[in-house]
Amino acid sequence: MTRRTTVSMAAAIAIIAAAAAYSQIPGGGPESGMNTRPPNGQGQKPAFDGQTRVAEQKLSQAFTVVTVAEGLQNPWSLAFLPGGKMLVTERPGRLRVLAAAGTLSAPVAGLPAVDARGQGGLLDVVLDPAFAKNRTIYWSYAEPAGQPNVNNTAVAKGTFVDDAAAPRVEGVQVIYHQRPSLASPLHFGGRLIFGRDGTLFVTQGDRSITEGRMQAQKLESGLGKIVRINTDGSIPKDNPFVGKEGVRPEIWSFGHRNVQSATLHPTTGELWEVEHGTRGGDELNIARKGKDYGWPTIAYGIEYQGGAITGGIQQQGGMEQPLYYWDPVIAPSGMLFYTGTLFPAWKDSLFIGGLGSTNLVRLTVKGEKVVGEERLLQDLQPQRERIRDVRQGPDGAIYVVTDSPKGRVLKLVPKA
Secondary structure, eight states, X not given: OOOOOOOOHHHHHHHHHHHHHHHTSTTXXXXXXXXXXXXXXXXXXXXXXXXXXXXXXXXOOOEEEEEEEXXXXXXXXXXXXXXXXXXXXXXXXXXXXXXXXXXXXXXXXXXXXXXXXXXXSEEEEEEOTTHHXXXXXXXXXXXXXXXXXXXXXEEXXXXXXXXXXXXXXXXXXXXXXXXXXBSOSSOOOOOEEEOTTSOEEEEXXXXXXXXXXXXXXXXXXXXXXXEEEOTTSOOOTTSTTTTOTTSOTTEEEEOOSBEEEEEEOTTTOOEEEEEOOBBBOEEEEEOOTTOBOOTTTSOSSBOTTSSOSTTTOOOOTTSOOOSEEESSOOOEEEEEEOOOSSSGGGTTOEEEEETTTTEEEEEEEETTEEEEEEEOSTTTOTTOOOEEEEEEOTTSOEEEEEOSTTEEEEEXXXXX
16 A cells, blocks of 8 residues: 555645745745756656656747736636626636726626635636627636535636626526535636537646545545536536446546646647646646546655655556656646747747746647747746736737736737
8 A cells, every 4th residue: 555645734734835935035936947956856757758857948039028907816817808808817706807908897796705715716717608699707716615614616607797887797607516525725726628519627626635635536526636517517428437336427537636727739629737746746738538647646746745745656557647747846827829920939839827936838849749848937027926827818919817916917929
């Protein structure tokens, strides 16, 4: 039997706080530029060449950063409305309308209550693929479960009414509740991605505590899973575990730690994701139907407090290897494949926001292999802000959201 390391709730919160504080040290943080520090997982060998620490690749794409809005409290996500406006979530529970001129609306009324402790609160927001006709939006959040400190990831939808005096959502329905609920303020996941067939992927976490971590491999639990649902909350008939006794039918893939970066590949339509490791082991994966991504049985890196993760195993038959991993970590959040024309040199690059790394990571991807890596905001962001989300706008610019009590929406535009 593999050894299982227990992390108390107080210790887990202290670790998160310490990591966040360290990332704000000028010239410090988990990384300055590329991976120049030794890996935490000393002696661990990648499964194949190019799985980690590929060569730095700087492309000749000149750009500058423009502030679109500021003064947001821990913004988490944004979505682009027709006509130039945006929806922006703030983790304490507010959804705001951001005008093209940078002004923010009053909080949108009608959203259900959130549990905003720790990493919880209001998380992602996306528009229905038929938003122009039905005005429907979807959002993920940490849902209070009716007992002190107990909560879970949830998804709701409603009709957005863009009233300048009183913006609101009407007809709110909660279409997904993660089960089981646990007493933890950590690892909610929360990214919402529409598949090409109109189904909705919901990324989740293991809730960090040992009770949740050890359910990432258990198919009767929704913890540590990516799930796939229909927009009314029902289960697609072609999900991999439909009809199997003792298995949650919403599960798409399992063995995940905490997935906060996800996007569709522009050519294949497959779901690509990046999930948080501990000290080392942030993973880039293609989340495929019914596959097991190994957590916590296999993992790169080490525990936050030191020591091997479970049995110190990085490879095992029947479990997927990441396409790429980072050790030390970038602490990923937000993700896109760039498909615009505003930045020709970045065409088809994969962009990932970095929390602990306080940077925007760009990867050159050939097929399913990472062949180059670049950090883009090192010299342009002296404040070293945590990057929570990254999106491509209708104008072809790249928008990033910074995670702080005075968070900002920034835009990368070509430099003349």
